[in-house]
Amino acid sequence: MVTGMQSRTSAPRTGRPRSAAADAAILAATRAALVELGWSKLTLGDVATRAGVAKTTLYRRWAGKNELVVDAVAALFDELELPDRGSLAADIEGVVLQFAAILARPEAKSGLMAVLAESTRDDALRERIRASVVDRQKRLVLEGRRRAQVRGELPPESDPSTAARTVDLIFDMVAGAVVHRTLVCAEPVTPTWVHDFTRVLLLGLSGAATPES
């Protein structure tokens, strides 16, 4: 059972090592094929040809199309960062624009949605997506919240359980809105849209911090 990337503990000490260049070439070829062909017409044989490796090499490292595309798309999210822009509103606008820019790329659109669809029937695949894509986004929410608390823009940890609930909710609202705008409505995430969205979200959060009416 190939785990995709071998865990470093089980790395064999003897024998010919796996080519790291082949890994990179395969993932790049997968992204290129996603752009040109989309998910449904992407074949592993074609990816192998593009990458300049044999089809069998590909099957030795990835269990199938799903796992390969997850790894190929996950690399796109490496560039996600959260530069400190001075205010919570500016931080949110910045990360939303970054996230939207990644989702706007054709390989992210078709690849990510397709593996998410498959993950509804494959727990291992969903876990792989969560670890390599979703959690990385969620960390930005946590970091942004922490900074806002330092600045005094948000109240510090009230109750741990309600805090976790709020973080989950914010994550669903931010990522969900961008995903819906980009992938369902297929309309661009403009600075105007981001501005309106951030305004509604922050007003709602600051108001929700007060005790419920």
Next chain:
Amino acid sequence: MVTGMQSRTSAPRTGRPRSAAADAAILAATRAALVELGWSKLTLGDVATRAGVAKTTLYRRWAGKNELVVDAVAALFDELELPDRGSLAADIEGVVLQFAAILARPEAKSGLMAVLAESTRDDALRERIRASVVDRQKRLVLEGRRRAQVRGELPPESDPSTAARTVDLIFDMVAGAVVHRTLVCAEPVTPTWVHDFTRVLLLGLSGAATPES
């Protein structure tokens, strides 16, 4: 019910009519196959067998897997309604729970996400999804907004263009959050979550109605 086939003006008056029962059987079989097999392992030959029709009959009515699944999934959204619950908050909570209940069904999860992934490379498919799924949801937002204006909970049409922008934003936030919660995080939309979400959204909207600071 979207037939997706001939417009009524081009309906042939002569010859054997198409079996409406076959349409229903095929769509039901498609949903059943989505539940059992998911998107990737669903084959048109299998659907035809389940529906008790010949494979050629299926190809005479739908261009391919994508179009068939769109029609099969779109039928799930027929039951979406917006009963008047007396307040904007209650209306939103009601429609969000309905929407989440539909998305929680396995045939909606795998089917809808998969065709959305394909629609990123197929304009005709995206248009088909928009007409039979997305617009139907968007109408609920417009209707809910109208009721809230009648009740005085929201200010009446200020500027047509900003009003349209706001409706789009609300739609992205509501549908996006539910989709993200259900399909990306794979966690249930509980009444608690809906309550928290509605609170943040409404506070943000009521605050956003005032001139920007």
Next chain:
DNA sequence: CCAGTTACGCTACGACCCGTAGCGAAAGCT
């Protein structure tokens, strides 16, 4: 009632992709 028209079920077909097995050669380690 009978021709005309269209839909249907069935079979068969070439084309393509899948995922695996087997082989010899290459690239590392001890």
Next chain:
DNA sequence: AGCTTTCGCTACGGGTCGTAGCGTAACTGG
């Protein structure tokens, strides 16, 4: 050296695709 693992290549059975062809069924207008 000798051992171990990876690599490229070829070949294969199995499955799905989408279409063509044929005879039959259903409905319509004369």
